[in-house]
Amino acid sequence: MAYDVAALEKLIEQFQKIPSIGRKTAQRMAFHVLDLSDEGAKEFADAIIDAHTKIHRCSLCFNLTENELCPICESNNRDKSTVCVVEEPKDVLAMERMREYKGVYHVLHGAISPMNGIGPDQLTIMNLVERVASGEISEVIMATNPTIEGDTTAMYISKLIKPFGVKVTRLAYGIPVGADIEYADDVTLMRALSGRSEL
């Protein structure tokens, strides 16, 4: 049921546009906004405009940044010869969280998905090919998601860049650490088996 208060209804609709946010959560969020101080509400609105205007893609790796280059591409402590290819900026975050990877990234902003009308041209694949063609890269690690789309994208990119003599690797598939083999799905188990290593 809709509120009779138009301004409130509009705000609820805005929150409801966010994927996975339903009517009830959107309502609760709108009431939170009403409870804010005038200043708080302005800060919130400004944060939306600011994020939207200030943030763009790194001109080299296409990760999100407020500058020309993202902090990772700009850093002198990263190994520029290793590039990890991910689908989304949040995947960079996941990789950075383990504090183990010292190379740089390339963010595709999606995966090839004919079902959703997303072809290679909508992604940053050609920019990756250019980076590889420059000759400064020795290894490309494909860290696209272990889905049909992610696998297809990894295979497609691999075929494009291998001719440049670059090493192309893929993240290992297998049982997640701490998980129970009993509950692993068949595909994961199959991948874990075929990817087994000697002890």
Added chain:
Amino acid sequence: MAYDVAALEKLIEQFQKIPSIGRKTAQRMAFHVLDLSDEGAKEFADAIIDAHTKIHRCSLCFNLTENELCPICESNNRDKSTVCVVEEPKDVLAMERMREYKGVYHVLHGAISPMNGIGPDQLTIMNLVERVASGEISEVIMATNPTIEGDTTAMYISKLIKPFGVKVTRLAYGIPVGADIEYADDVTLMRALSGRSEL
């Protein structure tokens, strides 16, 4: 882990301030904002400011409205002699959803809760007493939540307004329609038993 992009981090923080929104959801919401068109982001920000500036409390029942009086208080089709007392504006919504209640409302904006430092003075209780004292009200239905706070508030208000000769009632407690008695909690079951009616 925090993003290196300050504007994004700020937006995530804003979303995270909303009760029950965790870091991951806030992140997803922030990425949704980045995906919006310039126009879409402006609409979102405007909705926040608009809701915050335009919406205030109805001068009679304290429900949310953009005008002096809320649509329910302004309507000629509502029975002004029956007042349903609720804790929050969203409770009005729940009551209106059943399309059965024809009276008006009084929104307390909370319940008496000494634990949280909320006394009768922080609520709109005195305004309710004034409405009752005007002599135009014949019945007050207490529809505060069936919690200790809600019950306390209902009892408190009841004592204040009964001297004016008004009828004070309370919503019935019991097993929810469609629920299984087996899974009803003890307190609900006790209330259902003591409130039993003849068939």
